[in-house]
Amino acid sequence: MNLIKLQRSPLNAWSGLNRLSNFHDEIERLFSLPLAAGGAAVPWVPALEVYEQKDDYVVKVELPGVNKEDVKLSLEAGTLTITGERKNETKPETAEVYHSERFYGRFQRTVNLPETVAANQVTAGYKDGVLTVTLPKSEEAKPKQIDITLN
Helix, strand or coil, X not given: CCCCCCCCCHHHHCHHHHHHHHHHHHHHHHHHCCECCCCCECCCCCCEEEEECCCEEEEEEECCCCCXXXXXXXXXXXXXXXXXXXXXXXXXXXXXXXXXXXXXXXXXXXXXXXXXXXXXXXXXXXECCEEEEEEEECHHHCCCCCCCCCC
């Protein structure tokens, strides 16, 4: 793959249009960032998947480039909170960035779960940049089979 350095329009050579070009770059950058409800730029929100199985709930979070040590989990009152940080990679001072769509910084994801989770049996694993949290259901929340007896 050949990288081609971003070329500015010939109009940018005119000094009077330089400020307009900077404004255009800032507008382009603004619209390339994900936005929160209030319009503020969101640095990074990892993808999340939650599903229910017969005996437990499973939460999977994609965290590429995040060290396991930089992720914290907490479970309180039926709310699972996942916090962490993807640290910015240092590049040599001579490096010139041509294009970047990667986001860095702190993140937090919360998942509201039924209070039927056995908090003392929660397990978490981290493999290939995917965090998997398994939250077993408490015994009273598990489906029960009732045998029918003939009289």
